[in-house]
Amino acid sequence: xxxxxxxxxxxxxxxxxxxxxxxxxxxxxxxxxxxxxxxxxxxxxxxxxxxxxxxxxxxxxxxxxxxxxxxxxxxxxxxxxxxxxxxxxxxxxxxxxxxxxxxxxxxxxxxxxxxxxxxxxxxxxxxxxxxxxxxxxxxxxxxxxxxxxxxxxxxxxxxxxxxxxxxxxxxxxxxxxxxxxxxxxxxxxxxxxxxxxxxxxxxxxxxxxxxxxxxxxxxxxxxxxxxxxxxxxxxxxxxxxxxxxx
Amino acid sequence: xxxxxxxxxxxxxxxxxxxxxxxxxxxxxxxxxxxxxxxxxxxxxxxxxxxxxxxxxxxxxxxxxxxxxxxxxxxxxxxxxxxxxxxxxxxxxxxxxxxxxxxxxxxxxxxxxxxxxxxxxxxxxxxxxxxxxxxxxxxxxxxxxxxxxxxxxxxxxxxxxxxxxxxxxxxxxxxxxxxxxxxxxxxxxxxxxxxxxxxxxxxxxxxxxxxxxxxxxxxxxxxxxxxxxxxxxxxxxxxxxxxxxxxxxxxxxxxxxxxxxxxxxxxxxxxxxxxxxxxxxxxxxxxxxxxxxxxxxxxxxxxxxxxxxxxxxxxxxxxxxxxxxxxxxxxx
Numbered sequence: 001x002x003x004x005x006x007x008x009x010x011x012x013x014x015x016x017x018x019x020x021x022x023x024x025x026x027x028x029x030x031x032x033x034x035x036x037x038x039x040x041x042x043x044x045x046x047x048x049x050x051x052x053x054x055x056x057x058x059x060x061x062x063x064x065x066x067x068x069x070x071x072x073x074x075x076x077x078x079x080x081x082x083x084x085x086x087x088x089x090x091x092x093x094x095x096x097x098x099x100x101x102x103x104x105x106x107x108x109x110x111x112x113x114x115x116x117x118x119x120x121x122x123x124x125x126x127x128x129x130x131x132x133x134x135x136x137x138x139x140x141x142x143x144x145x146x147x148x149x150x151x152x153x154x155x156x157x158x159x160x161x162x163x164x165x166x167x168x169x170x171x172x173x174x175x176x177x178x179x180x181x182x183x184x185x186x187x188x189x190x191x192x193x194x195x196x197x198x199x200x201x202x203x204x205x206x207x208x209x210x211x212x213x214x215x216x217x218x219x220x221x222x223x224x225x226x227x228x229x230x231x232x233x234x235x236x237x238x239x240x241x242x243x244x245x246x
Numbered sequence: 247x248x249x250x251x252x253x254x255x256x257x258x259x260x261x262x263x264x265x266x267x268x269x270x271x272x273x274x275x276x277x278x279x280x281x282x283x284x285x286x287x288x289x290x291x292x293x294x295x296x297x298x299x300x301x302x303x304x305x306x307x308x309x310x311x312x313x314x315x316x317x318x319x320x321x322x323x324x325x326x327x328x329x330x331x332x333x334x335x336x337x338x339x340x341x342x343x344x345x346x347x348x349x350x351x352x353x354x355x356x357x358x359x360x361x362x363x364x365x366x367x368x369x370x371x372x373x374x375x376x377x378x379x380x381x382x383x384x385x386x387x388x389x390x391x392x393x394x395x396x397x398x399x400x401x402x403x404x405x406x407x408x409x410x411x412x413x414x415x416x417x418x419x420x421x422x423x424x425x426x427x428x429x430x431x432x433x434x435x436x437x438x439x440x441x442x443x444x445x446x447x448x449x450x451x452x453x454x455x456x457x458x459x460x461x462x463x464x465x466x467x468x469x470x471x472x473x474x475x476x477x478x479x480x481x482x483x484x485x486x487x488x489x490x491x492x493x494x495x496x497x498x499x500x501x502x503x504x505x506x507x508x509x510x511x512x513x514x515x516x517x518x519x520x521x522x523x524x525x526x527x528x529x530x531x532x533x534x535x536x537x538x539x540x541x542x543x544x545x546x547x548x549x550x551x552x553x554x555x556x557x558x559x560x561x562x563x564x565x566x567x568x569x570x571x572x573x574x575x576x577x578x
Contacts, residue, residue: 087331090329090330090331090334090362090366091329091330091331091332092329093322093323093326093327093329093355094355095354095355095358097329098329098330098358098359098362099358101330101362102362102365105366148358148361148362149358
């Protein structure tokens with residue numbers, strides 16, 4: 001039991017301070033890196049059918065950049081792990097790369113920046129946010145992605161996976177981080193799958209019109225994998241289910 | 247079959263930037279990792295100016311780094327925006343403690359990456375302002391929710407005038423405001439007789455018959471909305487100028503700054519002749535060309551074409567335009 005979570009515990013909301021664990025930042029980013037690297041070919045294939053075909057390359061470049069940052073910066077806190085990932089994304093072209101970068105940047109901000117040994121109230125030794133703070137960061141990330149990408153829900157973009165995940169987290173039992181994130185992952189995957197039936201108004205697939213019908217949006221698929229990585233990290237698991245991408 | 251002077255097309259931008267800096271060793275410096283060119287002698291105590299965008303438009307932007315103009319120019323791949331990380335590094339390099347104006351041509355990728363870089367610069371307490379250049383009249387659809395007009399040759403005027411404003415000691419808001427005024431007052435129309443060819447490609451981006459002219463063309467080899475019949479230079483230039491006069495509502499006695507810009511493979515003799523046609527056309531409406539540039543400043547690889555940019559002048563803008571400038575591509 002993490003003693004720092006006691007401050008937010010009250011008789012009516014015993015679970016509201018559910019923690020993600022001191023290892024969450026490292027595990028989340030490591031799993032994101034592994035999962036997206038492994039899925040890059042499949043994501044690139046989706047993009048060739050429903051976009052301009054550069055997403056697989058951009059994902060690989062972003063993950064290579066993140067790996068380099070991790071090697072050079074030797075992150076120890078949650079925020080440092082997330083920063084290595086967001087800076088990796090900001091070094092790639094296209095539109096969804098920078099948007100993923102800004103999404104991860106909002107997740108990074110949720111961590112304490114006082115360093116591992118700060119003992120700052122409400123944060124653990126690695127400055128990891130609570131589940132509630134992480135859920136709020138996902139919502140902030142969605143707002144940022146929508147601000148910069150000018151996409152609405154249903155436009156066949158990464159937002160279609162992120163929005164249901166944010167909603168599912170709000171509705172979930174906040175006392176169990178792994179279960180709440182599992183609900184978010186399930187909602188994100190369903191949202192990503194549904195993009196196969198929608199017509200793009202923004203982003204990559206808007207240029208190819210009906211040719212993208214029946215194809216899952218690769219940005220939404222990647223977003224669902226990221227949520228899956230968060231779930232696996234919170235559950236202490238070592239892999240993310242990605243076969244559903246096709 | 248078109249050929250280019252390249253080694254590996256993938257190395258074109260990096261090698262060309264090296265060549266530019268080698269050619270101007272006292273004036274320029276290259277950050278090879280982030281692919282930006284900066285002044286060799288970093289300016290002090292003034293608003294910083296950073297611009298950039300896809301490559302293939304040279305001398306824009308890298309050729310305009312120097313005293314009186316840009317502090318930093320960031321280069322993307324051919325016709326592709328630089329990444330947010332590159333722009334962030336360039337923005338930080340341009341900062342001399344008084345904030346940074348980012349001059350951005352209105353394209354989705356450029357706008358996104360400069361906005362993101364601007365936001366993240368805030369983490370380092372660097373204030374930024376974006377000046378968006380959207381002068382291309384041909385892409386003006388009148389719709390509010392579209393991508394808006396493209397940014398083309400007026401970028402040179404914005405970079406020159408903001409550069410002078412910054413050297414004169416204006417603050418961040420003032421430099422941005424004068425830049426926005428320039429962008430708002432400038433409009434451009436372009437035509438092409440032949441498209442450019444991507445380095446490494448065999449074929450140009452589009453082909454035209456001998457009696458066709460691509461009218462209202464952009465600077466990325468994209469097709470225009472219209473084709474018009476090929477005819478003599480006077481008549482072609484007139485067709486570029488007329489919509490500009492109408493849009494800018496230029497009356498008799500107006501003094502303008504004009505750019506007669508080659509799009510890549512128009513030769514100087516053609517551009518001088520186009521300038522003559524422009525002056526004659528403006529003369530008949532009682533409009534005078536107070537200042538002008540004639541040459542290839544904002545190009546589209548080897549596109550054979552010309553653009554005309556007009557901006558009504560007034561005293562402050564004329565003074566800023568006339569202020570000293572020393573860059574590889576513009577010096578007085």
